[in-house]
Structure formats: structure tokens, C-alpha cells
Amino acid sequence: MDISHSHNSGSPHQHILHRLHALQQQFRHISPHAMQRTAAEFNISLSQVAAVVAFYSFFSTQPRGRFDILFSNCTSCGYLSGDQDLMQMLCQLLQVTPGKTRADGLISISETSCIGMCDQGASLLINGLPVTALNAEKLTQIAQRITTESPLTDWPTEWFAVHDRIYRRDLLLMEQHAPGSALQTALAQGADQTLAVIQQSGLRGRGGAGFDTGKKWQLCRAAPGDAHYVVCNADEGEPGTFKDRLLLRDHTDAMVEGMTTCALVIGAKQGFVYLRGEYRYLLPHLHAVLDQRRNQGLLGQHILGYENFEFDIDIVVGAGAYICGEESALIESLEGKPGIPRIRPPFPVTHGYLGQPTIVNNVETFIAAAHIITHGSVWFYSIGTEQSRGTKILSISGDCEKPGIYEYPFGVCIRQVLDDCGAQNVQAVQIGGPAGKLLGAAEFNRAISFEDISTGGSFLVFDQQRNLLAIHRNFAHFFAHESCGFCTPCRVGTRLLKNNLDKIAEGRGTAHDIEELKQLSHLIQHQSHCGLGHTAAHHVLDGLQHFPHTFSAPLQPHFTAQFDLDQALESARQATHRNDAAAHLDNE
């Protein structure tokens, strides 16, 4: 199997995800014939190509519109985050049904999971590019431009602007990184000492799980293999997380330097940045930084003149699959396969990419590592709490005056964060995204840290006006959509959970459904294969504990049907071409 080992995207050996992306862009879909050609070109089975196309949301086998729009459905940057249903509005303006390409092939509109624009207002992707700060007026203009087939390059550039707002800087965000500085230090002190500094710093992974970074590097370094690999996890799929979006753009050098330092420690020649498809717009910038570093002698052969130090990085762009943030699914995706989490053990540190020892770290982790090398372990270790050293970069969004980026020393109190971002009348916060923790006001004195409330960066604020049941439904739909489908409890369970919450919200729930929610949640949590399933029902259990009224208020006192009787007759109506009053049941 040939997987990209080349260092620029124009080379003949592209990554299969990139080939499929190009096909999707050109033909608006991936045809059976294109799949066959791709299988032949990559020398893999047709079923593998078909499985990849089916797995990733951004690929389709049916033609999408020449203007292909995906509205985010996140609680912060989604089409329902304001007062109006923006997707419905645009669909009406353009006479198109969500999920169905208009007959003339001009336009298709559907929805997608959080696109990481949570501090930019309601947002969408059009042919892969983010358009932010949506409102009724902008949608009207968008509809006009689409109707007149105005090419995207003629659209106002301001529409595509992503304005980063950093409200609090600390250790990492205050740094002005000079390219090569950390690497100079690392090379001067050698791999052993560099590893020791990382170990002494107390750095733990910033992607969510918080594994000890020094220990991970040490295990990988010690693992035998034909080659070692460094992978930067820039998949940032947890709804409400957008700090890597900022870091990838403004701290790219430090990130690459962290990866290169890691390569020195573990003895890797090849690295990858796995970039979520939603952030494809960052690709030109990332390539420019990599090129510049090659020119500066900071990437490629003989790095900084060291005869035996060679390392380079490829960027692989995902195609819409939250599960690919899970490190073993990410590696599967790197290998050109559907992102199904692997059997672990063995873990990536010993058996990762192509079965070889592999480090997977988050963007922020690599950046912290680079600065730790420059400043020494004490600089980092002296900040934070006992088991959570250093700082954490939060991406705050939802009901607050100042959504944006905030960096705090670990141990900061939730109430402090809420005050700083101008959140008032707060009903609840969801920390760590839908997979994280839902907390009510009684717990706002708790702290952000691995000991207490940990987060990969997502911090969602919900005020008293918010309907929490709608939030739970949103999360449940997210997990049902993103479950990779591999294991029964998550595949079937997340869908049952979603159906159950829908049923309660539609006023057809009974007390029995509350018990059902609990049991289902426990089952998904304990019996699933990977972290997605283990965390997918947390929000329901938290909600039942802290906000039981959310679920019990809409319940029916009497027996109600599991299903909507009238809806169940729909297929019969279609078959008989009837839609008159007598073909409907009165559900009242």
C-alpha cells in the first residue's frame, strides 16, 4: 500500500483522502467509476475506497450542488444558535430542500457538526470555506450571489474572515517564538536531556485525556521499530473547541518546532499534521510555514546543520468525521482507511502508524513542549496545580458577552472564567464539549484541572433563556451522527438515546422514558469500544442529576404511543398517492 511519504501536495503520490477531495470538488460527487480508478491508482481494494467514501461526511456518491453549503449545527456556531432558523431561511430563499441537491444542480444545503467557528456567530461552509457571522441580511445577499452564479472569489472577502479574539494571555499566548530557538537548545543539550526536561515539566496532553507527555515520549522512544512517527492531532472536532484554530494560524512555528523536538527525542524522520477538513482554509498558511522552515534549515535534511538529524512533515486533511480525533482512528485515517478506533493494546506509542511506534499529541501540547524546551521545566512546572502543571487555553462560547480565547493557569475557578467572559444569568456550563461535563450554578466554584473538571478547551455557556432539553437533543444527535458504527452499544445506543430525547421533547415521553434514559446511558458508557461511546451519554446523566426538571417537565401523565401514529402512515399515503384529510389520523 502506498501512502503519502512526499512533502508537497503536487506530487504523484497523494493521500487517498486528498484524491477523493479533489474528485468531490471537481465532479461534486464520487462516482463508482472514480472509485474504481482510485482503487487501481492506490492499489487497494474497491471496497476500501467505497468504505472510505461512505465514512467521511464530506464525500458523497450523489452529486452535490455547484454551491455546496453545510451549516454548522453546533449550539454556538449553528444555524439554530440565534432566534431564527437560518438554514430554513436560506432554503426558502433558494427553493431547496435540506439534504437534496436542487434539480438544476446549482445548490445543495445540509448540515454538519460543529465547524469550530463558535466565537464568530452562526457559520457555514460553502465549498469547504467558512462564512461567519451569518444573519438574515447576509443570507439574502448570499442567495443573490448564488442565483447569479457569482464565483466565490468575487464574494466580499470580509464574509470569509475569521476574527480571533484573545481576551486572556498567559504562559503560551504571551510567547513570541523565534523559529529555531527551542530546537537549538534541544540539539545543544541532546535528546536525553530534552526528554528529561519535558518529563520534569509535568506537561500532560492538552487534547482531553491528559496523558503524561514525557512518559509518552519515553515509551515511544524505547519502543523498537523500523521507523518512528510524530503526529500532530489538529482534528479539533469537539463542539465548542476552537483554540487549535487560533494556534494553527498564529503559533504554527512553535507547533512545528514542538513536533521537530519530539522527532529528535524519539528518533522520527517523518511527521504528520492531521488537520480537520473544516480547517482546510488554513492549508496555504501551514504549507507556507513548512516551506519557510525548510528554507531556514529547520525541516528536511541536516536540520540546523546536524548531519544525522532529518525530519519532515506532511499535512493530511480529514473529511468530516469527529471520531478521527481519537488517536487510533486518526492513525487509521492517516493510513487511508475509515476512522474506526483500533483494538488497544497495543497502543500507538508502540504500534501506531503503519504498525510503528508513533506519538500522537494535540497542537497545544506540542506548542507547550517547544516553549518548555526554551525556558526550562521550572518555568512551566511552577504554574498550575499539583497534577495539572502550566496553563490551559480555553475556547469560550455561547451566552456570554466576550466569546473567544482565554488562557488560564490550571486551577482557575469556573466562576472566575464566567465573570471574565461576561456571562450573566448563567443556567449551566458544559465543559469539555458534549463529551464533557454539564454543571449547574451550585458547582461554579469548581476548578479547571485534571484533578477536577478537565477539558480539551471547549467551554460552553448557557443562560437562563436556553432550553436545556434542546441542548441535550443537539448533543445526542451529534453523537448518533458521529458514532463510527463499529460497536453495538454506541452504534445502536446513541440512536436510541437520540430517539428517546426527541420523543420527550415532542411531548410523547412518559416517566418510563426517564428510567430508560438512565439505563441506556450506563450501557453506552460501560460497554462501548472507545472514548466516543464512553463519553457520549455523560451529558444525559449529568442533566438527570443536576437538572431533572429538564426531562420531567414535558412528560405525559398517561400512556402515549412509542411512535407517531400519523407519521407511521406516511409510507401508506405515498404508496396510494393520497394526502387528503381522511388519509391522516387525528393525533390529538
Place this chain on the structure above:
Amino acid sequence: MSDNPSTIRIDGQEIPFTAGQTIMDAALAAGIYIPHLCHYSGLPPSGNCRLCVVENGNRSVAACITPAVTGQEIRNNTPELNEARKAITQMLFVEGNHICPSCEKTGNCKLQAMAYHLGMLDDHFPQFYQRRELDASHPEILLDRSRCILCDLCVRASRDMDQKNVFAIAGRGTDAHLIVNTPSGKLADSTMAVTDLAANICPVGAILIKEIGYEVPIGQRIYDQQTIRETGLQEHVDRKNDD
């Protein structure tokens, strides 16, 4: 904990294991049944059905993919775990379209046998009624995806034993479905034969060999004679070329 370096305990019973064995391997070798649907001794394990989830300390692990490690104290046959297994079996029943009374696999079906084993009396969850494609193109083999439980056994059997790689699973979440590795997507265009392991390993009535459906009368079928526990302890395939 025992002093013997290569033993684990399952529900208090101490059993030996050899290096490289999973908890499932060790259990089956010792005559201890851990319920499973996607595992078949001799094929590489997958871990997708999750019926074999056991408790190791305070962690839940799938026995078929978790290495046996000296001193493990495993809980397997507990009321809580069997309840969870029953719920998972019910999930599989409502996800697909299982027509037991009229299915020609009835009595030979592992999903059905598992339901009996776990004392499942109803579906519990609302049915999904998913529409799934039927493939009757092959002259001798029928593929009815409505009854597929996505156990991946035919995929592994075809790839690792038959060396034909006829199947794969594609699609995410409940869109996951079995696909055939041919340009038409039809079984008729594959090299699949009735003698393939893949044609005979399906635990349910999703892959059926045509024209033999009712040769064995109901009442004399596998699970009319024995329980799934007994089958589970006995059956295995030998790998042709162990690599």
C-alpha cells in the same frame, strides 16, 4: 491472587493461559463460556458486538480483544453483565429486521440462541425498521442485509481464510452496512462460492445458502439440540497459514 505466573481468575475460578492468549481464548480453553457473537475461535478477533464485555477490576473490557495478564480477577457471569448482554442483544434485534418465525435460519441462528440463553422475552426497544438492500444475484447464495448484525465474521473469513476479500463494512453509525467488493456491488460478480467459510459463518440469516433452507426440519436444528453455550465452547476454525 495466585503465585502461579500464568493464571487468571474468572468468577473466582483459576484458569491457566499461555502468552498471547486473550481472556476469551483462555476462558474457552478452560471450558468457561463468555457470551459472544462476533468472535469465532481461529479468526482474528474484532470486538464489535460487545457481548463479551467482562469486568477487570473496575474496568469494563471486551474479553475477545483483551490480553490475559497474570493475576487478573475477571467477573463474567454476573446478573449485571448478563442484563447488559441482554440489552445489547435486544439492540441488535431492533436495529435490523428480524423475522424469526419465517426466517429459514430459525433454530440455527446465534442471535436467536443468544436471546434464549439470556432470557430475553421481548425487544424492549422500539424497532428501527431500517430499509436495507437485499442481494439475490448470486445463483447459490443469498445476502439479506436486513438480518445482518454487522459482526464482521464474513469479512474476516473471506479475507483471512478464503483469501478472497469479498466483503467490507461501510458507512457510519446506523448507516453501517455490508458491501461487496465488486464494481456492481453484487455478490454474483464476486468469486464467492458456497464452500467458502464466509458463506457458512454468518451467525444470523443474512448470508444464506440457497435451496437448503428447510432440509433440516424445525425441532432438529442446532439450537433445538444444544445451547449456544455449548456451540460457543466447541466451535473453531484452523487458520490455513498462520502468520
